[in-house]
Amino acid sequence: MAGALALVASLAVAAVGTASTETAAAPAVKPPNVPNAKALKAKYGGSSLTFLGDGPVGKSHTRDKLLVAKFSADTGIKVKLVPHPADSSASYSQLARTFSGKSSAFDVVMLDVVWPGAFAQYLVNLKPALAREARAHSQGIIRNNTIGGKLVAMPWFGDFGILYYRTDLLRKYGYSSPPKTWAQLGTMAKKIQDGEQASNPNFYGFVYQGNAYEGLTCDALEWLASSGGGRFVDNGKASINNPRAIAMMNLQRSWVGTITPRGVTTYQEGEADSAFGAGNAAFMRNWPYAYAKSQTGPVKGKFDVTVLPRTGSNPSVGTVGGWQLGVSTFSKNREAAIELVRYLTSAPVEKFNAIYNSNVPTIPAVARDAAVRKVNPWLKPEIANVTRVTRPTILGTRYAQGSQIIYQGLNQILNGQDAKNVLPGIEQRLNRLLPR
Template sequence: MRSVFAAALAALALFCGGGRALAAPVEISISCASLGVELRLCTEAANRWAAKTGNRVKIVSTPNSSTDRLALYLQMLASRSQAFDVLQIDVVWAGVLADHLIDLRPYMGDAPRAHFPVLIRNDTVDGRLVAMPWWTDVGVLYYRKDLLAKYGYAPPRTWQEMTRIARAVQAAERARGNVRLWGYVFQGRAYEGLTCNALEWIDSFGGGHIVSASGEITVDNPLAVQALALAGSWVGDISPRGVLNYDEEAARGVFQTGAAVFMRNWPYAWALAQSPDSPVRGKVGVVPLPSGGAGGKTSGVLGGWHLAVSRYSKHPAEAASLVAYLTSAPEQKIRAIEASYNPTYPALYDDPQVLAANPFFAELLPSLENAAARPSRIAGPHYNRLSSDVWRAAHDILAGEAAPTRVAELEADLDRLKYRARW
């Protein structure tokens, strides 16, 4: 495997033009997230590229909601708008937006070889590299180290064990007057985050990925039903009814205020949980998500954000140069140290400075290398409809509908979608 230093040298050549003389200075527009540390990190990195190349960068504000952001992209790209040169895209949008994105392979040299192969495969559509990984994510389990130690428990290895521990600690703490404590919080709102949770539950039980690699609908099987039924049993027991409206930040808010024993979330929540004003600072541990028990496996869904260049950009070479710089190992190292963003370079998981800031990163490497991918490349532009069918079904089960009946209905819905889409 190429070292981080080799990757850094390759990125340096790429953003400086790869030995080619770039045109006179131009302005490149990039869509970044519009809030907090994410906007700050994007702006600072883009400004570093601008200072090195002599070009200018314009940060274009986009909606915080990923659903709203995708809708904006689709609208603007369909009209061949030149408002964006570089787009920040969700890992599942490569297939959805591929027709509107340039092939980055001629501009990236050997750089793709240094990233996680699963991410490069995700970003390759019909042989074209339509995006480059910026940071990656995988679902993880946060837990209260102090509470588990207090009652003599180790971090759970199965969902069944997590359920038992959560119930026991919740009951013991409430008996001591901590009546606001819940056992487990997660993303239960009817949106993409619930699709991620549902796929993790199903895959961890050995129930597959909802859609097979060949495009067959596989969700209606006993293991998938068992997984979703267990999740449904949590609501009102170890999870509050309000979890049906939780997204990532709502779940984090409950956990970080000390009101939950366990939480499923993305790695970004680590830095926030360890912030100076966090009530749970120093009390939190992170491990891979549990398995589904005998015959199951730990399964975290692949997440993260990537960078792509619009086909309608007036300056594709300069835009690709910006992508190469922002996705380089040195820039990803900064993001990892300052804000716990998971690098897309395996070599950075051995970096002492990265591990000092994020001790749990070393444990995440196997989960990232074997993460479960959502079926976005298979479904292509129909993925949003597929995902909405999944999250609606999962939400119905969490709300109390019988898992066997609702999973059978989901398979029928997806079969009809496949017939119409013919993917």
């Protein structure tokens, strides 16, 4: 899969200045009208679809409810919205069970950027219906979603890891800028935490996604790649067992219970952004969606975002994420389902998503839109152009199994095991999965 290209094109085009996080806030926006709604109502009105949409993270599920309600009102097509599990690993398992059982439970489904290859055989080829619309999106993502010449999914929104930080607390404790290295983050987090815990015992320096699930694979890829520890698999072979990876994982382990809460090993995206948004953390690693959510809580006007830290001369990096929309081959209303995908992946909806929920546009023209730039500081050049790192999609249909090996092993390290005793086993098991 062309995951490495997934966001580079769209975000490089979008590299422009934005308003400060301390003053920018998302204005009230409404879902756009459905084009050609009258014709769609005449052809499909009264039909029913089930959309397996986003999980209960931030404002994502609310975004979906607003869009589905607008689509149904305009077209007369009834859409039942079902949120997928917040844990993306559980979401993968849900789809695997549904497809293998040839179930028609879902007509339109969300897919992680690394899943199209695994589920291609169960997804409708969208190229005949949506080829023109596909040309507007980043072609790296379109290539990622094209399997065996078939466009099995349309880009929904992109993602990449960024660092959130409290601007007010950095000033309070004498820092003029956010940390550039992981060592600096550790030092700054400790100083701020020590000061804030005097009045708030629930305050910690740093929160992230440390649970044993796909989110930890994404976080750890950033830790290792930004410190010279590789990308799990390099040059066709597992590479996770190396001195720099051991050092970085043991550093992260040493922070658990010191500058991060002990419970960080159970945190997913929601727990991390809840802690940061409530004012209980100085730094957070998360996806851009958390920016919109944090603008409505106690830290509004008190935070900003930047690239994640690095070690030495290694570059800062951000793991490529993002979600796609596909139509199940088992759908009993394929044509109506394709029209829902057409609407949800259109430029007007991407603009709505970016303003309402800080979702990364996959259409370069939307990323250049002034209204989008105004409320999304992660489109600044220094953030938008950060080096992207991709998960090991060389594993193909065995990706989910390989990621599970990675995140379960790394979670053991965060819970106290020495990395030098865990990484060799991860490497051996990954090598057994890799194509020969």
